[in-house]
Amino acid sequence: MEQLLRVQNFNVSRDGYGAGENQSFERPFGHADPATMFAWCGATASWPNRTEPGGSRGLDDYFTRDYSRNIGAEIMGRNKFSPHRGPWQDLDRQNLDWQGWWGDEPPFHTPVFVMTHHPRPSFTLSDTTFHFVDADPHTVLAQARDAADGRDVRLGGGAATTRQFLDAGLIDTLHVAVSSVDLGGGSRLWTSPDDLDDRYHHDVVPSPSGVTHHLFWRR
Template sequence: MSLVRVHNFSISLDGFGAGEPQSLETPFGHAGQRLHGWMMATRFWDPTTGGAGVDDVFAERHSIGIGAEIMGANKFGPPGWQDDADWRGWWGPNPPFHTPTYVLTHRPRPSLEMEGGTTFHFLDASPAEALAVATEAAGDLDVRLGGGATTIREFLTAGLVDHLHLVQVPIVLGRGTRLWDGLEALEDTYDVEAVSSPSGVVHLTLTRRAATSA
């Protein structure tokens, strides 16, 4: 059975996955790239100059066994991208997903077939509805939930996430899009592991516990 997995999702100490305001020039708002410096220093990100330590081991898991991806509208583009008929995502002609990729938006458009096996499909759907479509496309492989924070929070609230890998970066943003709101006592249904890295980040892995019969 396919799992729903989140990998390499960076948050600040105060739980924000992006700053504000987000725009074409500043995709992560006032956070800039400070949330992702750890990843940019890995071999996963740059095979030529990147390191092969703890951060790289976690980062590499992002691409293993994935048959489809789901992402929120704000990951696909800046605010207002729906008004630009030519917008094709941040990643150029060959996006890094290489699977069917489902973008959640209230304004669907025709699918976009890109190079490298990525096809963007645009859905106006609930988390459960989107997951049903992505799971069918993934076949025997897993579904990766790509973010942003609002989308991950909605799937967690619906009880649909099996594996959640967060990277806590030692910065305080103070404002932006926060992951944890409304997720009180999440630890009651997940086993939580923490691994500190020499880079200063902490890798948090939440694995949903198997349901037990009464």
């Protein structure tokens, strides 16, 4: 069974930024407003953090629930995992205690491989185990595929990590939701969604919610 490497529900601004500038503990997406970026999926019935019943079951719900379908592992960049930079021990003592942004019940429910030049011991929160790997994309992907137990691997971003895997030719499918706001700076995925058209088929699907879903699969 083919194990795909999939980008799912990656959100970028109209000008192509996955996060703004000046990431901090208080602002994981820098000057970008995550409430705006995630509004389209937060309104759906399948949103994992939904605390009230209801929610839409239209087009956006298909993409929201596909986030976890047949996923056995995630790969993410270090800057998605943490606002810290450089060696863990060079920063304040809180630094090594950092276990991600997601509290005691991270939304991944699989092994997660964090790409970083500063490895640290693995740890587990609920049904998510975080591993820290200092390796190139091919090597990290091989580890994630092993851990995924036959299922697909999700590439979780951020934009710089996704570009690394695009440059290495390793991504099989991408779903990117483009919002109608401009950020003007930050971590950029592309200058235009058409940048990938030489390598990927490309469906453009406007949603009634205001985002435009872009779907890519290999030519």
